[in-house]
Amino acid sequence: MADKTKVFSKRDKNVDYMNQMLPVEDSFDIVQRDIQIGGKDATFYFIDGFTKDESMLKIMDSFFNIKEGDMPKDAAAFATTCIPYVEVDVIGDFDQIFRNLLSGVTCLFIDGYQACLAIDCRTYPARSVDEPDKDKSLRGSRDGFVETIVFNTALMRRRIRDRHLVMKMLEVGESSRTDVALCYMEDRVDQELLKNLNYRIRDIKVDDLRMNQQSLAECLFKRKWYNPFPKFKFTERPDTAAACLLEGKVVILVDNSPSAMILPTSILDIIEEANDYYFPTLTGMYLKISRALITFLTIFLTPVFLLFMQNLSWLPKIFAFVAVKDTVNIPLIFQLLMLEVAIDGLRLAALNTPSMLSTPLSVIAGLVMGEFSVKSGWFNAEVMLYMAFVAVANYTQPNFELGYALKFMRLELLVLTAVFNWIGFLAGTVIVICSICFNKTLSGRSYLNIRLN
Structure with a gap:
């Protein structure tokens, strides 16, 4: 269930609530760090292993240089003037805080601010973008999708520098809260198909996506067991996914899965491979x-x-x-x-x-x-x-x-x-x-x- 509790103005209350809801003492990787910023008590929460140490050191160094008289009156002003980082959000309820923290975002509570400052300086463990073993090409690029969704969207964005390329981030699973990216060209996609996909993904009521992309495929389309032909086309090549986007198709990426799901599809699409176009x-x-x-x-x-x-x-x-x-x-x-x-x-x-x-x-x-x-x-x-x-x-x-x-x-x-x-x-x-x-x-x-x- 979503926790719609609002953030308190007192840091002590926020810390007590966070420690009550999260296994901070039992889980070694959920770290609580208490400091002082501009004469006010503050507390960091972050996941060990997801945070870039160099970025956090520079951010904390800038915090220690803030004087008491320079402290802004609210969290939004503090995020604008005192945090030397690009990706910063001001969050007002604990449901969003828990989702961001458990995704690797660093959360900061400052006494007197009725909001949480979410600093997205996370990094995920990822392998190199090598060519996939199954979907090889004699010519063309040698990169392939990995298990990190942000890397995968960047590989496609690098190939399509068009303002109509949309990558909408959705979330599926009550417990897993798996990130799902819906990628499409706004001026070429079948709007009816896009609307149908949006509705189906948002309407999924499952606890988690155990098998990532396969679990999502089964939730999207309840296949008939007696027809074994695949309903979706999958590819591990970003050049193939980019080509499908330019044809007006929809590409679905699931975090922790090194492949893309492509819709709509046909038997001719499924038997195609990259070599057909590189010659x-x-x-x-x-x-x-x-x-x-x-x-x-x-x-x-x-x-x-x-x-x-x-x-x-x-x-x-x-x-x-x-x-x-x-x-x-x-x-x-x-x-x-x-x-x-x-x-x-x-x-x-x-x-x-x-x-x-x-x-x-x-x-x-x-x-x-x-x-x-x-x-x-x-x-x-x-x-x-x-x-x-x-x-x-x-x-x-x-x-x-x-x-x-x-x-x-x-x-x-x-x-x-x-x-x-x-x-x-x-x-x-x-x-x-x-x-x-x-x-x-x-x-x-x-x-x-x-x-x-």
């Missing part, structure tokens, strides 16, 4: 067409192979070489399903393996999943080949969620084809098409950018 038009078009073709094969290659193996008479003579020649000890459908799970197991193993052991893991996995698994009779060589292509093709998708959505569509096609033969294959294809066409997103548009009522 000449012909090269970019070739990359887009190649990625679209690989995406198509990712879904249909193994189901089509299974369909033809169940109906060998349909196989044209020119493609007779694709038929399985060796003895099939385990039905093809079970081989394909086992390899689907095995590939995910290898991916998880690689993710959790220390870097010094990654090479031995790769060698063991290559031997076991390759030659030995075929010789042992568990898998046929043709099945291993096609599943190897599918495993590699999944990494051509810049969006991780889309890769798994395609995997689920492929599994559904495999199972239906194995059970109902060609009827199941046609039914599965219809399900894939409908899942894409009728995947309604937050903007009210489907993946094909068709307005849905």
